[in-house]
Amino acid sequence: MSTPVDIDQSRQGLGGVLLTLLAYAVALLMFFPLFWMLLTAFKTEQTAVSLVPQLFFTPTLDSFREAMAQGSTYNHYAWNSLVTAVGSTLIGLVLTIPAAYAMAFYPNKRTDFTLVWMVSTKFIPAVGVLIPIFLVYRSLGLLDTRFGLLMLYTAMNLPIMVWMVYSYFRDIPKDIIEAADIDGAGVLQTMVRVILPLALPGLASTALLVTILAWNESFWSIMVTNHEASTLAAFIASFRSAEGLYWAKLSAGSVLAVAPIVVLGWCAQRQMVRGLTFGAVK
Amino acid sequence: MKTQTAHAGTVAPAGVAARPRRGRIRGSHHTHRTTVRWLLAPAVIFLLVWMLVPLAMTFYYSFENYNLMMPMDRGFAGILNYQLLFDDPIFWAALGNTLVLVFFSLILTVGFGLALALLFNRTFPLRGVARTLAVAPFFVMPVVAGLIWKNMLMHPVYGLFAWAFRSLGLEPIDWLAQYPMSSVVIMITWMWTPFALLVLLTGLQSLPEDQLEAVRLDGANRWQEFRYIVLPHLGQVIYVVLMLESIFFLTSFAEIYTTTSGGPGTATTNLPYYIYLNAFFQYDIGTSSAGAIAAVVLANVFAIFLIRFVSGNLNAGANR
Incomplete structure (x- = not known):
């Protein structure tokens, strides 16, 4: 992060101290629900649902053990989440890199239109395409398959990926391409040997952002999967009707599903802003 | 293919071979x-x-007689599906709920986001830690967020809020039953304020320092500084946040699916949830497709502004 402009530099003092305390209070308040979930994950099912919330208790790892036990249903869903999130990111990169490369370095009359068209598909609400996708998937046997879900995630993230990778490619000086051109390197050769290494940090942050988005996605997972290809999001959503039951188990499962993403998200804050605002705010 | x-x-x-090329290389x-x-x-x-292709198919289905329970009974329906849709009071309730949800969530997330961004843009000890804690909710998957709030905080018996009310000698509130829409808006605000905060903070950090220095030398007070320098600079950023969030809020589903299931009654049934119910519980492909087209049209109203902005951004980039 760059050094921020400090609006209040000349006016610290008591007001400044109060504002600082307010900032701490807000931070704790925002984080509190997550802290409470973390705490519940270490409780037994009995202490998790008590009329007086237990702040001090003997922590137990039972819920975590149960979730991570070999061959547990939890592991099945976690594996599905991993396969669909990482798989859709990889397929997305394979589709994105050539497209963004072509648009960034060999633009023609229709490039602007193509790019804006691609971005605009992101604004089609998922429900707008839900019914045909469900029916087509059903007749093709793609319902409840990891492949079917993975392709939906790729489509969902492709506009963001193209836009981000395009913007990273545009930051690369054009002279480099022209030099490679004069040296007689082909388009593909230039892309793979010259441009990809230069854009690697940008590609990595793009991949990180869309992996997070795919991991957290729940709409499609709830709609087109049942058990075989369900992700953690769909599995956790299935707890929605358990009134006062399995809170510890739900919390432990949620902590495992959320913690890695929160950590990755913290690392990728800046790229997330850039990606989600389509480069409007960097 | x-x-x-x-x-x-x-x-x-x-x-295109005959046309002159405007290539950069x-x-x-x-x-x-x-x-x-x-x-x-x-x-x-x-x-x-x-x-x-799926979008075109939705459009096509919206003019079809098509119910999965009556597969033989298919054919061109004209505008019948749209008539059925517009005659359905639940559709109008869902549309109203969608707009209420979007409107209040926007106001709250952008309001709080702006306040927090100003708060976290100061230098103070442990700022990084505090900021990190404050933005964490954004990275939590919506289904988890929904269930934390529904179970551990808002549950009328075992929830933390219920305990707090009892401790104060008050009657606990059954949040999701008594104030369903407010509860959903509260959850969405918790999840999305960090997004507004992150984006606005990034915007604040690109604030031209010399302008601030200049108005300070001119003896501007803090409000004037905010009103005449910070806010105009942030205007564009706020616009982007508003447009993006409205598109996300229009399509809220997981938050409602995991908490209120659109109820009680239709109190929190928004457009996506309405279409889901029609398609998966009434098996009515025709009418739910008409509903889906309505949702797409609504999203487009917002998207047009955003796309215009994105393409404007594109040309700004090209002139670099």
């Missing part, structure tokens, strides 16, 4: 153009197949 690709690849370049020969087309094709075709 394969044959179509080949078709586009072989025929199209001939069509001079001196590249004809083969480049063909290669470029091939590089672009997979992504374009993928989006066509997975987004535009």
